[in-house]
Amino acid sequence: AQSVTQLGSHVSVSEGALVLLRCNYSSSVPPYLFWYVQYPNQGLQLLLKYTTGATLVKGINGFEAEFKKSETSFHLTKPSAHMSDAAEYFCAVTPPGSARQLTFGSGTQLTVLP
């Protein structure tokens, strides 16, 4: 069975500061990993994904994440937070080869302070 743990249900950063959202996974095989963002009353939008290959993955809106197998982590970062980044972020995992059955973390609410 696979699982995802997101450390910190709420994270606050100042505008312009580094954003770091933590995600650790548990899987018996190398999984596919995803970060999604959700704005209020909206669906989920894919920020980035790791399947195979390069472990540093760049996504939309300046976000990136690094797959670290030794640490079973896939933390999301952005060098400089913008007010528009305020949203809820979800890390998700699937077995390799399919994104059709995602297992999500509990989510991290990001607040950006002016």
Next chain:
Amino acid sequence: KAGVTQTPRYLIKTRGQQVTLSCSPISGHRSVSWYQQTPGQGLQFLFEYFSETQRNKGNFPGRFSGRQFSNSRSEMNVSTLELGDSALYLCASFSLGTGLNTEAFFGQGTRLTVV
């Protein structure tokens, strides 16, 4: 091209009633999955359909069911509604191709409130 369309966006039902939610995937996508999102349980997988066949099912009671039509549109049904069924129900459709290209595209969801 048009995204995933879920209807209705908002719904209020009474305990004991049943409800049907609809999802139209992106044109050309043949796989659809459903998720339930609640503040207490987070995002949980309900079921997945591909070519009109249910491929996977999450850990939900039999009151939750679904189907997929030949045009890939999907519906999910919840019978004998309970207060705890109040949630945002999200549908995702998937592109064809190899696993490396498989990516979920989500609709905006249907917000179901059971009173």
